Amino acid sequence: MEKFSVLISVYIKEDPVFFTDALASIFNQTLPPTELLIVKDGPLTEELDNIILNFIHEYPSKIRVFPLEENGGLGKALRIGVENCKYNIIARMDTDDICVSDRFEKQIGYLSNNPSAVLVGSFVEEFNKVPGDLKVIKEVPEIHDQIIKYSKQRNPFNHPSVAFRKSAIINVGSYKTMIYFEDYYLWLRLLNNLNGYIVYNIQDPLLYFRIGNDMIGRRHGINYLVKEINFLNLAFKESLITFYEFCRLIVTRVPLRILPKPLLKLFYKILLR
Structure with a gap:
């Protein structure tokens, strides 16, 4: 199986409990990451910094931290993160979600077995307080042609569920500042410049997606x-x-x-x- 990075961005307003659960799920995997790159999007609270230090103590060879002097937003943080990940395969993760334990095994396995694939996502299971409390699956289309068609109407990937090849993302300009739509903008650019490569969504929920009380808001x-x-x-x-x-x-x-x-x-x- 190929080596891979996990990329996560954190800023000062993150919930410490949610952040801890997210980091724990990254390492509680049947295939743990070769590297976790944490981009600090500006100064953090002491509690958030201590959480990062605790995980570094537990996984000293796995975690790198890239601090930004000031908060620049998700697009900038992820762009810098992609540039600084060591490995060509990068899995995305958000600070309030939880990975299913075989997420990376399935996604990295798919990319390793399909050299023409540049991105793989999955279904996600939405939850409020604990995984399973809503029993709602957010589905996305499976195969390449379906994904391209769907992208003209809605975002075709669940952003924190994706894993992609760094080279393909950089080739189309990587993440850019586009508040609320950093990922969708990137996917449209990628899907319009595949040049024979393919994308795919695994039809199983590989991530518990926290919606919170004000997702609609x-x-x-x-x-x-x-x-x-x-x-x-x-x-x-x-x-x-x-x-x-x-x-x-x-x-x-x-x-x-x-x-x-x-x-x-x-x-x-x-x-x-």
Whole structure:
């Protein structure tokens, strides 16, 4: 099996308990990572710094920390992280999610056995307080052609579930600052420049995805809508989506962002899984 890095970005407002659980799940694997790169997106609290130090003490040869002097946002932190990971295969992870114990074995195994694949994601199981409390699976399409078609309507990958080849990500410009849409913007650029390579989603949940109490709130309102329109406008200008696809996305997105939260929550629960 190929050596691989896990990339995680942490900033001052992270929940220490969630962060601890996320880091523990990275190493509680049937195939542990060769390297964990933690990008500190600006100064952290003493508690968060101590959590990192405790894990370094437990896994001294596995963990590297890349500190940034000030908070620059997720896109910048991940871009720097990708550049500084030692290995060509990189698995993403977020600070409040939990890996299923065989996640890396399945994903790194897939990439090792499929040299033409540059990215693999998976289903995720959403949870609120403890894994299994919601029993909701967020599904994404499986094979290459389905993923490309789906990407013209919605984000085709569950971001913290993906593993990818560093070279392919850097080749399309890596992560860029695009608040709320850093990953979707990257995927569209990747899918439009595959040059014969493929992508894939494993049809099993390999990550427990914490949604929290205000997930709907984070995807609601004028501020989010403005950033979404700016993202879609840039995607159109860069020929990542057609004018028809741009118009369709605008027509479907605007009502969702301004619906009353109770209606949006119901709509999300019924139709947007």
